[in-house]
Amino acid sequence: xxxxxxxxxxxxxxxxxxxxxxxxxxxxxxxxxxxxxxxxxxxxxxxxxxxxxxxxxxxxxxxxxxxxxxxxxxxxxxxxxxxxxxxxxxxxxxxxxxxxxxxxxxxxxxxxxxxxxxxxxxxxxxxxxxxxxxxxxxxxxxxxxxxxxxxxxxxxxxxxxxxxxxxxxxxxxxxxxxxxxxxxxxxxxxxxxxxxxxxxxxxxxxxxxxxxxxxxxxxxxxxxxxxxxxxxxxxxxxxxxxxxxxxxxxxxxxxxxxxxxxxxxxxx
Numbered sequence: 001x002x003x004x005x006x007x008x009x010x011x012x013x014x015x016x017x018x019x020x021x022x023x024x025x026x027x028x029x030x031x032x033x034x035x036x037x038x039x040x041x042x043x044x045x046x047x048x049x050x051x052x053x054x055x056x057x058x059x060x061x062x063x064x065x066x067x068x069x070x071x072x073x074x075x076x077x078x079x080x081x082x083x084x085x086x087x088x089x090x091x092x093x094x095x096x097x098x099x100x101x102x103x104x105x106x107x108x109x110x111x112x113x114x115x116x117x118x119x120x121x122x123x124x125x126x127x128x129x130x131x132x133x134x135x136x137x138x139x140x141x142x143x144x145x146x147x148x149x150x151x152x153x154x155x156x157x158x159x160x161x162x163x164x165x166x167x168x169x170x171x172x173x174x175x176x177x178x179x180x181x182x183x184x185x186x187x188x189x190x191x192x193x194x195x196x197x198x199x200x201x202x203x204x205x206x207x208x209x210x211x212x213x214x215x216x217x218x219x220x221x222x223x224x225x226x227x228x229x230x231x232x233x234x235x236x237x238x239x240x241x242x243x244x245x246x247x248x249x250x251x252x253x254x255x256x257x258x259x260x261x262x263x264x265x266x267x268x
Contacts, residue, residue: 021035021104022034022035022041022102022104022105022108024108024111029045029046029047030043030044030045030046030053031043031044031046031080031111031112032044032080033079033080033105033108033112035147040054041079041080041147042054042079042080042081042082042112043080043082044080044082044112044113049085049112049113050085050086050089050090051086051241052082052083052086052242053082054082054208055206055207055208056178056206056207056208056211056213057082057083057086058207058242058243058247059204059206059207059211059213059247059250060083060143060145060176060178060213061083061086061240061242061244061247062176062204062213062215062244062247062248062250062251063141063143063174063176063215064232064236064240064244065224065229065232065233065236065244065247065248065251066174066215066217066219066224067140067141067172067173067174068232068235068236070091070094070139070140070141071093071094071095071140072094072095072096072097072137072138072139072140072141072170073087073091073094073095073096073097073139073140073141073142073143074096074097074098074099074132074135074139074141074142074143074168075096075097075098075099075142075143075144075145076099076128076131076132076142076143076144076145076146076156077099077100077128077143077144077145077146077147078098078099078100078105078106078109078123079105079145080108080112081098081109081112081114082112083143083145084096084098084114084121085112085113085114085115086242088115088120088121090239090240093120094120095120095121096120096121096122097121097122097123097124097139098121098122098123098124099123099124099126099128099131100123100124100125100126101125101126101127101128101146103125106123106125109123127155128144128146128153128155128156129153129155129156129158129161129164132161132164132165132168133161133164135164135168138168138169138170138173139168139169139170139173140169140170140172140173140174141173141174141175141176142165142168142169142173142174142175142176143175143176144156144165144175144176144177144178145178147178147180152179152180152183152189157185157189157192158192159192159195159196162192162193162195162196162197162216163196165196165216166196166197166216166218169218170218171218171219171220172218172219173217173218173219174215174216174217174218174219175197175215175216175217175218176213176214176215176216177193177213177214177216178206178211178213179211179212179213179214180210180211180212181205181210181211181212182210186212190203190214193214193216196216197216197217197218200216200217200218200219200222200223201214201215201216201217202214202215202217202223202251202254202255202258203215203254204247204250204251204253204254205250215251223255223258224255226252226255226256229248229251229252229255230248230252232244232248233245233247233248
């Protein structure tokens with residue numbers, strides 16, 4: 001949000017860039033989706049429309065290290081559709097549903113070269129919390145990347161929402177949540193997430209400053225071993241140009257920190 005000392009700057013910014021309505025910034029080699037002039041919601045390389053240009057999206061794909069072969073994925077928050085396009089290209093046979101609350105964002109799908117709805121891909125205009133609550137079919141992976149002008153929508157951070165997400169995941173499933181590190185309620189949200197997933201949560205910093213990525217797992221064999229993460233990253237890396245070894249290293253550090261914290265808890 002703009003601060004009072006940004007008054008002069010705001011006077012030079014077109015009104016739509018202060019309203020929270022989605023708009024495009026078209027550069028020579030890149031297209032970007034904005035809700036305001038300060039933050040970028042999504043970017044697309046014109047030369048490679050399926051590439052994951054933002055680091056946080058590459059970090060979110062770390063779910064492959066925990067669930068390498070998902071059959072069904074649902075995503076809350078479409079944006080420019082970067083994750084959807086990547087998964088459809090790189091995960092043959094995957095069924096992907098993207099849920100977006102704002103029809104004005106969906107209206108930009110052709111600009112971001114999203115494929116049309118078909119047998120294995122669809123875009124649904126709905127509130128993500130309502131959609132998850134009403135879901136009848138379970139999924140292997142849930143990607144939660146819903147943001148508005150003010151940050152994380154509160155309905156996507158409640159205990160009830162996380163409970164519904166857990167219920168909608170298949171056994172062995174993974175939920176990935178893009179979080180804003182500057183949110184004053186971040187620790188409250190993480191506490192709810194850990195409660196709903198019985199502590200099976202790993203948190204890493206995204207590659208962009210200000211974002212953190214939480215991996216919440218519905219897995220009996222959680223946590224994965226350090227060797228398992230290393231082995232999977234090496235196996236998957238040739239097919240995924242998103243630096244999975246780096247994400248695996250951050251997950252390993254999160255695991256080591258989790259184990260140290262639990263060790264201190266037992267000795268207290």
